[in-house]
Amino acid sequence: MNVPTMADMMAQGKQPEVLFWVGAAGSYDDRAKKITRSFVKILHQAKVDFAVLGTEESSTGDAAKRAGNEFLFQMQAMTNIEILNAYEVKTIVTCDPHSFNTLKNEYPSLGGKYEVYHHTQYINKLIADGRLTIEGENLKGKRLTYHDPCYLGRANDVYETPRDLIRRLGVKSTEMKRHKSTALCCGAGGAQMFKEPEKGDLDINVLRTKDALETNPEIIATGCPYCNTMMTDGVKFALKEDQIVVKDIAELIAEANNL
C-alpha cells in the first residue's frame, strides 16, 4: 500500500492535508490492521493527500491516563505534541475513538491544538465535499446493528455521524435496546482492555453482545478497534461466529465500494 510518512513528505517539501493517526491497535492488532487498511483504501479512493507518522507515532497515553498514570500520559502527550508541532500538523484523523478523544480534548491544554476527526466524521466530510460516494449495493438488505463506542458517543456526543454513513449502505439497520447515550460499554475502556476483569457474574462484552443478538443481526457495526475486539469475542462466546460478523464502518464502506 502506498502510505507516505510525514518524514517522506517533509523530505519532498510537501505538507499533506491530513495526518492519519493510526493508533496502537490499528498498527499492531491483526484484526484492527484490517480496519486501518480499509480506511487507507477509502482515503486513496477519495484522493486524499494524507500521511502517517509511522515509526514516529507513539501511544497517545489514553490507557495510561485512565489507569491513573498521569505522569506517563503527559510524557507521551508532550513527546507526541513536539513531533506533531514540528511537522506543523493542523488536521488529524483517526479510527480509534480513544485517540480521537485524547488528541481532541486532552492535548490542547498541553500545547497540541489540532482539528481532530474520527474517521466516520472524516468520511462524512469527504462525502459532503463530493470527494467520495458510497455505491452501497454489496450490503443491500443486510441486517445490521450499530454499537456506539463510549469514547465517540457519550464522551464526545457523536451519535448521528456513524448512523448517517450506515444509512448510505442500504442495510436494514436495527437499534439495540440500549443505544446512543444509553449504550452499554463493550468493556474495554478505562484501560480494562489490558487487564482481567474484576470478579463478577459475567463479562461486559458478553452482556453487550447479548444486546446486539436481540436485534438478530448479520453484521455488528462499530467504530472502534477495541469495541471490535470485545464484540468479536462476545460473538464467539455466543457461538455465533458463523452467522454474525463484527465490522468497522470503514470496512463496510470499503466493502460497499469494492475496495
Next chain:
Amino acid sequence: MEKYVPNIFFAIILIAGIGYFVMNVRKLIRNIKLGKDVDRTDRKPERWKNMAKIALGQYKMVRRPVSGILHVVVYIGFILINMEVLEIVIDGLFGTHRIFGEPLGGFYNFLIGNFEVLAFLVLVAVIVFWFRRNIEQVKRFLSKEMEGWPKNDGNIILYFEIVLMTLFLVMNAADYQLQVLGVEHYAKESGIVGSFPISSWLVLPFIENYSTEALILIERTSWWLHITGILVFLNYLYYSKHLHILLAFPNTYFANLKPKGQLTNLESVTNEVKMMMDPDADPYAMPADGAEDEVPEKFGASDVTDLNWVQLMNSYTCTECGRCTSSCPANLTGKKLSPRKIMMDTRDRLEEVGKNIDENNGEFKPDGKQLLDDYITREELWACTSCNACVQECPIGIDPLSIIMDMRRYLVMEESAAPQELNMMMTNIENNGAPWQYSQMDRLNWKDE
C-alpha cells in the same frame, strides 16, 4: 396577653426550626469548602441554562418515564404547595385566618383549588414510590449499599410527604366545614374563602357531622402538625439523602461543561514533566528560596480533602436514586463497583471528617482513616471502564467517574499499586510507545501485510 400565646409559640418554633437549619447549612458549606479549588466560573450563560433545564426543568428525569413523570408531579407539587406556607407563616404569626383569601379573591380560590389537586397527585405519586421501593422491589433500590439506613431514609421521606399532604387536606376539609357553619374567625362576609375540590370529596364525608368544637380541634391540630412537620422535614434534609431538593440547583450550575471524555490534566504533573523534558534544566540546581519547606503536592486522591469542592458538593447532592448504578456496565455484570456507593461513601467520609473538626475545635485530628480502603475498595476502583454511563444518567449532574479517576491516580502515582497487568501495559508504553510489547520500529508494518 394570654391571647397571644399561640402566636409567640409559633414564632419560637419558626425561629428554632429555621435557625437550626441555617446552622447545618453553614456546616454543609464549610465541609464542601474542605475540597480543593476548581474554577467553575466560566461560561456563565451556559451554566444558568443547564440549571434551568436540568434542575428547574427536570429535563433528565424523564429519561426513565415512570419514575420521571411521578417525580415531576411531586416536584411541582412541592414547589407550588409551598407557596401556601407563606400564608401559613403569616397566619401563624398574626393569628389571622387565610390572610390572602379576601385580597386575592377568585385567584385565591383558583390557587387553593390547584394546591389541593396537586396535593392529591403528590399523595398518589408518593404511594407509588413507596410501592416501588418496598413491594415491587425495583432492582436499583435493592443494592447492597441501600441496606439499613439508606433504605429507611428513603421510606421516612415518603412517610413525611404522605403525612404532610394528608394533614394539608384534612386541615382544608375542616376549615371548609367551619366556614360553611359560619363559625367565627373562619367565616368571612364575602363567603367561602378558598376552593376545596379534593378535600371536600375525600375528607369531608368523614367529618361533616362533627361538632364545631371537634372541627376546630381537627383544624387546629392539622394546622399545627402541618407547619411543624414542614419545619422538622426541613431539618431532616441535612441528615438524609434528600438534600438534592436544594443542592440540585448549585450542582447543575457548577457541573462540568467540557466533553465527558475529557479528563483534567494535572497541572502539578505538567510542571514536572516540562522540567524533565527541558534540555536546559539543571538537574543539580538548588531549590529556589523557600522551596525547601514546600510539601510536594500529593497526586490524586486518597481522602475527601484531596477531592475538589464540586466533587464534595456532588456527594451531598446525591439522592441515591441509583440510576447511575443501574446503567454501570461493571455493576450490571456483578462487579463490586457501584457509582452510587462511590458518592455515598464520599459523603459519609466527608461527614465523618466534618464531625471530627467540630469535636476538635475546628481542627481536623487524624483518625487513621481515609476514603480509600476504609470506604472505597481498590477492587471497586479498578472495575470502572470510564464509559461515562453514570455521568450521563445522573439527573442532576453528578460525576462519580472523576472521583474514581482521582483515586486511581493516587493508587498509581503515590503507591505504585496498579494491577500487575496494567503495570505491564504502562511499562510497554514507556519502553516502546504501545500498550503491547511490540517494537516501535514495526509500527508501519501493516501497510505491506
